[in-house]
Every structure is written in structure tokens, then in C-alpha cells.
Amino acid sequence: MTQHTRSGSSERTDIDLALFGALGDLSRRKLFPALFHLDREGLLDEDCRILGLARQDISVDEFKAQIEGALKKYVKPDELVEVALTRFMNRLSFLSVDFKTVDGYAGVREWRETADHERPLVVYLAVGASLYGDICRYLQESGSLDEESRVVVEKPIGYDLESSKVINDAIGEVFPESRVYRIDHYLGKETVQNLIALRFANPLFGTQWNQNHISHVEVTVAEKVGIEGRWGYFDEAGQLRDMVQNHLLQLVCLIAMDPPANLDADAIRDEKVKVLKALKPFTDDMIGRDVVRGQYTAGTSDGQSAPGYLEEDDANVSSHTETFVAMKTEVANWRWAGVPFYLRTGKRMPEKLSQIIIHFRQQPHYIFDPDQRALAANKLIIRLQPDEGMRLEVLTKDSGLDKGMRLRRGPLQLDFNSAFPQVRIPDAYERLLLEVMKGQQYLFVRRDEVEHAWKWCDDLIAAWKDRNEPPRRYPAGSWGPVASIAMITQDGRSWYEDY
Ligand SMILES: NC(=O)C1=CN([C@@H]2O[C@H](COP(=O)(O)OP(=O)(O)OC[C@H]3O[C@@H](n4cnc5c(N)ncnc54)[C@H](OP(=O)(O)O)[C@@H]3O)[C@@H](O)[C@H]2O)C=CC1
Numbered sequence: 263m264t265q266h267t268r269s270g271s272s273e274r275t276d277i278d279l280a281l282f283g284a285l286g287d288l289s290r291r292k293l294f295p296a297l298f299h300l301d302r303e304g305l306l307d308e309d310c311r312i313l314g315l316a317r318q319d320i321s322v323d324e325f326k327a328q329i330e331g332a333l334k335k336y337v338k339p340d341e342l343v344e345v346a347l348t349r350f351m352n353r354l355s356f357l358s359v360d361f362k363t364v365d366g367y368a369g370v371r372e373w374r375e376t377a378d379h380e381r382p383l384v385v386y387l388a389v390g391a392s393l394y395g396d397i398c399r400y401l402q403e404s405g406s407l408d409e410e411s412r413v414v415v416e417k418p419i420g421y422d423l424e425s426s427k428v429i430n431d432a433i434g435e436v437f438p439e440s441r442v443y444r445i446d447h448y449l450g451k452e453t454v455q456n457l458i459a460l461r462f463a464n465p466l467f468g469t470q471w472n473q474n475h476i477s478h479v480e481v482t483v484a485e486k487v488g489i490e491g492r493w494g495y496f497d498e499a500g501q502l503r504d505m506v507q508n509h510l511l512q513l514v515c516l517i518a519m520d521p522p523a524n525l526d527a528d529a530i531r532d533e534k535v536k537v538l539k540a541l542k543p544f545t546d547d548m549i550g551r552d553v554v555r556g557q558y559t560a561g562t563s564d565g566q567s568a569p570g571y572l573e574e575d576d577a578n579v580s581s582h583t584e585t586f587v588a589m590k591t592e593v594a595n596w597r598w599a600g601v602p603f604y605l606r607t608g609k610r611m612p613e614k615l616s617q618i619i620i621h622f623r624q625q626p627h628y629i630f631d632p633d634q635r636a637l638a639a640n641k642l643i644i645r646l647q648p649d650e651g652m653r654l655e656v657l658t659k660d661s662g663l664d665k666g667m668r669l670r671r672g673p674l675q676l677d678f679n680s681a682f683p684q685v686r687i688p689d690a691y692e693r694l695l696l697e698v699m700k701g702q703q704y705l706f707v708r709r710d711e712v713e714h715a716w717k718w719c720d721d722l723i724a725a726w727k728d729r730n731e732p733p734r735r736y737p738a739g740s741w742g743p744v745a746s747i748a749m750i751t752q753d754g755r756s757w758y759e760d761y
């Protein structure tokens with residue numbers, strides 16, 4: 263099958279997919295539903311085959327039953343069309359393998375040999391990053407790869423800069439960078455992509471997008487969930503490694519980067535790297551004043567009582583791992599000098615909400631009612647989830663004979679669901695899987711991006727370690743520690759609350 267691409271050229275999407283970790287959480291919850299949706303919408307090549315690999319020693323029928331169960335759980339009933347489900351199930355095969363020994367890998371080569379025509383293999387590693395090197399090496403040693411094979415790897419790549427280098431080196435022994443697809447699923451979200459369109463297709467914003475016109479930027483990625491049974495992983499990581507090193511810094515890159523020369527992967531990634539390199543390093547002073555680490559205590563979520571982090575299953579009761587981070591940072595370059603970027607992300611917050619707020623500067627000379635001065639700045643709200651859309655807050659004259667020149671703040675709004683009611687907004691993984699199949703890397707993270715992001719986070723983590731302070735507490739169901747509010751208030755600002 264061919265697809266219409268960004269550049270208008272056509273590319274093959276007929277691939278075979280080998281999914282390592284096929285019975286894990288990510289595969290069940292995100293990857294199989296995404297593949298199913300692609301198939302349902304006619305975007306999988308009719309010959310595309312999917313090989314699930316996992317440790318469990320089960321038959322292919324048992325594997326299919328488990329995947330069907332996952333689809334029933336995670337795909338809306340009206341979208342789980344019978345004919346599409348049958349077609350999808352027919353694509354599946356299964357191999358039980360211990361990924362740490364080469365023995366089972368011949369099965370991948372043999373499975374490939376049963377294809378009726380040659381096509382590239384996409385290897386998706388939905389497993390912990392410590393397995394990436396072994397899997398790549400054994401796939402190569404078993405003769406399962408060819409010159410077109412691609413590998414998709416999940417975040418986080420490693421635990422810090424050093425460990426990420428070891429992992430990336432091991433992947434690089436087998437796959438050249440042009441065939442490595444590092445997932446950051448935030449790059450597949452509809453509104454995140456729209457950020458590129460908004461900034462670079464609209465002269466209105468293109469000309470205003472700098473420190474002359476923007477006073478500050480806010481990024482909030484709030485999660486309602488807690489640890490969801492992932493204590494072992496999360497307690498080692500913490501919110502900085504889990505969310506900031508990747509998702510939030512990628513958002514900062516897309517907000518702050520200079521216009522790329524074109525939409526080619528490296529043109530975009532070159533610009534993103536420049537932003538990461540320009541992130542202001544933290545000094546000790548800044549860490550005390552501009553960074554807040556938090557950990558949730560017992561509270562409520564959706565009206566139900568919710569345990570604190572230290573009371574979750576498998577918890578180590580003396581853990582100081584942060585489940586919340588707020589910080590003020592800056593992209594120290596000509597475009598952004600002096601513009602604070604306030605970032606915050608946390609688990610067990612009152613709602614799931616990801617949004618970017620661009621606060622424009624006020625007019626240099628203000629002529630309206632002094633009491634209304636606080637209103638007098640445009641804001642662009644870019645809503646990633648839920649209710650994807652964008653809203654520009656503008657000021658107009660309040661209507662009515664008695665209102666004089668009173669101002670009213672009103673929205674110019676684009677709500678994607680109402681603007682495009684016939685179009686289902688795809689999950690990020692659908693888009694990303696499709697781009698891998700097409701061999702397009704522009705939505706994937708290059709090795710140097712990962713490394714610059716780690717370097718910046720490592721410095722902060724090292725400083726936290728030196729300070730050895732416990733995280734500040736916040737009750738589950740709140741917007742984080744009080745100190746995170748004070749952090750922004752000290753600059754005479756507040757977190758945007760018009761949710
Ligand atoms: N879950 C999520 O929401 C997200 C996950 N990620 C990343 O995706 C990757 C997968 O995460 P997740 O699905 O949560 O992890 P899980 O632990 O749920 O799944 C991993 C799967 O790999 C299997 N596995 C582990 N070791 C071996 C081995 N030696 N041989 C064979 N099979 C093995 C496990 O099998 P078994 O059950 O038998 O141990 C399990 O089914 C990780 O890198 C994670 O950081 C990234 C973003 C979000």
C-alpha cells in the first residue's frame with residue numbers, strides 16, 4: 263500500500279512488525295489498540311503481519327485471546343467492528359522467547375521467511391531499555407534483520423546521560439541512526455503537531471513569537487492517575503525522568519525552536535537540539551527558588567479516597583522520589599532571553615490536563631480603565647488533552663450602551679472536536695506507528711536530543727542529591743505543593759486556572 267506523505271510523495275507501508283513485550287502494559291493498552299485502529303481505517307497494508315513476542319509459554323490462540331481481550335477493554339465498542347477485528351486477528355502470530363538468550367531468535371528469521379514477498383521489518387521494543395542492546399544484537403546474530411529493518415524504542419532511554427549512551431551505542435552497533443525511531447508519544451499528539459502548523463504556517467504568530475511580544479510561557483502536564491502498579495519502575499525514575507526529561511522538554515523544544523528550513527526530520531531535530539543546548543543550567547540559587555519537588559500524600563481522586571505515594575502497593579515507605587515537579591527555566595538565546603518558561607507536571611492531580619499557555623506582553627501604553635489593566639494581555643491556550651484545541655484570548659469592547667469603553671475578555675476558539683466533527687482524533691501511537699511504517703523520522707527523537715536533555719536533567723538531579731531535601735507534600739487531588747504556587751507568585755504571576 264502507498265501513503266500520501268508530508269512532502270506529497272508516496273511511500274510504501276508494507277512492513278512486517280515484530281513486537282517485543284507484546285503482553286506488557288504498553289502493548290495491551292496502547293500499541294494493539296493503535297494497530298487495530300490503523301487497520302480499521304485501511305492504513306495497514308493488506309499483507310502486513312504482526313509477530314508478538316513475550317516470555318509466557320502460550321499458544322498462538324491463547325495469545326490472540328489475550329489481545330482480543332485487550333482490544334475489548336481499550337477500544338470503544340462501536341469502533342470494534344467485527345469484520346475489522348477478524349482481519350486484524352488474522353495478522354497475528356506469536357513466539358515465546360526469553361529476550362536475554364539468543365536461542366529463540368531463529369524463530370523471528372523463520373517467521374520472516376514465511377512471508378510471500380520481501381518487505382522491511384519493523385522491530386518495536388516495548389520492554390525496559392536495559393533489554394534493547396541484547397535484543398538488537400540477537401536479532402542480528404540470528405539473521406532476522408536486513409538493510410531496511412527499523413527499530414522503535416520507548417522512553418526513557420536509560421536513567422541518566424551515561425546509561426543512555428551505553429544503550430544508544432548498543433542499538434547503534436546494529437541499526438544506523440536513520441533506522442532508529444525513538445518514541446516520545448507526546449510528539450504524536452494532535453495538538454502538539456498543530457503547534458508546528460500554528461507557528462510556522464501563520465505569519466500572525468510567526469512575527470510575534472519572541473521575547474519582544476511574549477512575556478512568559480506555561481506548560482502544565484497534570485495527571486489524575488497515581489503510580490498504577492508501576493512502583494518498581496517509577497520509584498527509580500521519579501517525575502523528572504519520567505515526564506520532564508522527555509515529554510515536557512520536547513514541548514519546550516517545539517514552542518521555542520527557530521523555524522526549520524523545511525519539514526525534514528533533521529531540519530526539525532537540528533532546531534530542537536539548539537533549544538536543548540540553550541536551556542539555562544540551574545545554579546544553587548535557582549534550585550532553591552525556582553524548582554519545587556513534591557510527593558503526594560493521601561487525598562481524594564474523583565471523590566474517592568486515594569492513597570499517598572508511600573502507601574501504594576509495593577511502596578518503600580521511606581522513598582523521597584518526586585511525583586511532582588514545578589520549575590522556572592529559560593531558553594537563553596536571542597529569541598527568548600528573559601522569558602520565563604514555567605513548567606509543572608505531577609501525578610494525582612485533580613484532573614488530567616495538558617496545556618501550554620503563551621502569555622503575550624501588554625500594550626506598551628494602556629488607555630483603558632485602570633481597574634481592568636490585569637485583563638490587558640492576550641493569551642494563547644494550546645490544549646493537548648482532554649478536549650484538544652486552541653483558544654486565543656482577546657479583548658473586545660463590552661456590548662451595551664452603559665458599558666462605555668469597558669473591555670471584555672473573549673475567546674477566539676478552535677475546538678478540534680467541534681471544528682472537525684467527522685474526524686476521530688487518533689491516539690498518538692497510531693500516528694507514530696504509521697510514520698514508522700512510512701519510514702518518516704520527523705516525529706522521533708534523535709540521539710543528540712536525548713543526550714542534551716539528560717545532561718540538563720542530570721545536573722538538576724545531582725544538585726537535588728547534594729541538597730538531600732525531602733520532597734514537599736501535597737494531598738492527592740490537589741494542584742501540587744503550595745510552594746509551586748509561591749514559586750510563580752514571587753514573579754507577580756499565577757498558574758493559568760481558567761480550565
Ligand atoms: N506502560 C506505559 O504506559 C508506558 C511504557 N513506556 C515504556 O515502554 C516499555 C514497556 O513498558 P510496559 O509495557 O509498561 O512494561 P511491562 O513490564 O508491562 O511489559 C514488558 C513486557 O516485556 C516482557 N519481558 C520482560 N523481560 C523479558 C524477557 N527477558 N524475555 C521475554 N519477555 C520479557 C514482560 O514479560 P513478563 O510479563 O513475563 O515479565 C512484559 O510482558 C518500557 O520501556 C517503558 O518505559 C513508555 C511510556 C508509557
Ligand SMILES: O=C1O[C@H](COP(=O)(O)O)[C@@H](O)[C@H](O)[C@H]1O
Nearest residue numbers: 417447485487504505509616647
Ligand atoms: O510516558 C509516560 O506518559 C504517561 C502520560 O501520558 P499521557 O499520554 O497519558 O499524558 C505517564 O502516565 C507515564 O508515567 C509516563 O511513563
